[in-house]
Amino acid sequence: MTAFIIYKAIMCVGIFVLLLASAAYATLWERKFAAFLQDRKGPSRAGWGGLLQPLADGVKMFMKEEIIPNVSNRALFILGPSLFMVTAVITSAVVPWAKPVIIGGQTYDLQITDINIGVIYLLGVASIGVYGIMIGGWSSNNKFALLGAVRASSQMISYEIPMGIALIALIISSGGSLSLKTIVEGQDAGLANIVWQPLGFLIFFICALAETNRAPFDLPECETELVGGYHTEYSSMKLGLYLFAEYINMFISSAVIATLYFGGYNFPFAHEIYAKLGLAEGSAMVSLIGFGVLLAKIFGFICLFMWIRWTLPRFRYDQLMNLGWKTLLPLSLFNLAATVVVEYFRGNIHF
Amino acid sequence: MLGYTITQWLFGILSFLAIMFALMVVFTRNPVNSVLYLVLTFFCIAGHYLLLNAQFLAVVHIVVYAGAIMVLFLFIIMLMNLNADTEPRKHIATRLIAGTIGGMLLFVMVGALKGSEQLQLVHGGSSQIGLVKNLGKVLFSEFLFPFEIASILLLAALVGAIMIGKRDTNINSKETN
Secondary structure, eight states: HHHHHHHHHHHHHHHHHHHHHHHHHHHHHHHHHHHHHHSSSSOSSSSSGGGHHHHHHHHHHHSSOOOOOOOOOHHHHHHHHHHHHHHHGGGGGOOOOOOEEEEEEEEEEEEEEEEEEHHHHHHHHHTTTHHHHHHHHHTTOOOHHHHHHHHHHHHHHHHHHHHHHHHHHHHHHHSSSOHHHHEEEEEEESSGGGOOOHHHHHHHHHHHHHTTTEEEEGGGOOHHTTTTGGGGTTHHHHHHHHHHHHHHHHHHHHHHHHHHSOOOTTTTHHHHHHHHHHHHHHHHHHHHHHHHHHHHHHHHHHHHHHHHTSSSOOOHOOOOOHHIIIIHHHHHHHHHHHHHHHHHHOOOOOO | OOOOOHHHHHHHHHHHHHHHHHHHHHHOOOOOHHHHHHHHHHHHHHHHHHHTTHHHHHHHHHIIIIIIIIHHHHHHHHHHHHOOTSSSOOOOOHHHHHHHHHHOOOOHHHHHHHHGSSOSSSSSSTTTTHHHHHHHHHHHTTTHHHHHEEEEEEEHHHHHHHHHHHOHHHHHHHHOO
């Protein structure tokens, strides 16, 4: 029992540190990437080639004066960013990070918890994530913040529906399990789910962009119309939490996409390569390689997120709603129907 | 611990929290706070579902009620900018009558549920009945008809809402791009 608690505690702390560190360096990478696309250098003064820039940003955020508007609801004003950060972090609980490692005859899953409703858990956390934005935007007592909050909530509810239907199609074609661990292990033996779910992946990816409030769906914080959007009144580290949570959301969305559609920690010819290197299944080295592969996939998706942000202009709000309800929803329903037909002929569904 | 198991402790704490938050929903004057307390009540009820080993029901409860319906409630309340000042103060006689009627309803419900612990479970079954797989099997075989009836009811409500919410077609045709 004590060993179990220590192992889970190590997992939780390790993944928390991983999330914070990767989100911090994602901010730097975002600026470097934007600079690359716009043919300039980006932050280069702090540290070696700008490597200490996230540290400098963090110190700046903490040292800034903290202003809480007099007329705002103080408790909710503080609750908003905290809740947003918490919901961003707890999504990571069901992501399997690497192959189970066997130490001293004991198998350790490199995943915080493997619940058999993992996929619905992800949807649930995504759906309560909007409270952080809504509470923050409303309690600021500012018209622009309120508009940003209202936009965020309607956008997130609209895009949750095609996301959920895309996930149903994925679950049908990956064997009917809602546990992320089982979904990843199914892709170890067979092909990655993207092969059977290309349209589903596209829908899921677009919805993930909308759920994380990233461009071209960043209307809740649209600075040309709404000053700063839902975080207009926020300053200091509370603003920092909102901005930081966006990067954590992006990191975890990438991890979830990689896990669901691209095989997670698996890669092509993994078993042949492990055999050639003389590594036994379950050894620490195999887990480490798998973890590295997963991180590489996540990094690739983060680059895709950033590429889209710095290439595409922002949608107009009615275009956003039309895309969600009139394009993505029928498309996801079509994908679901097509998946059922395909899986019937593959012999995975029995009537 | 004091002769109770952990499950009983959790049940007690969750029940206490659920009732406290439910009371707060009624007692707070600010509508936004009311909605947020209602969300907390839903989380407590989801905890009860977990104690009953109904994980699917617990998470779906959170997704649907806390994640979608309550967000829409909050959305409307924020759009209408309701707060404690706009809340009308009712006359003392109205409050007394409402309190009495509510108390009587509580009395009737407690009376109706009295003795329910002696009832025999019809679908007692295994402790695994709440898992997704078993729930889906039962829902799509044994209870298919009520399930479909419920979905037709929802569809009818959806169509009705669209009909009511639909604006003049002339305005709509101008807005399309």
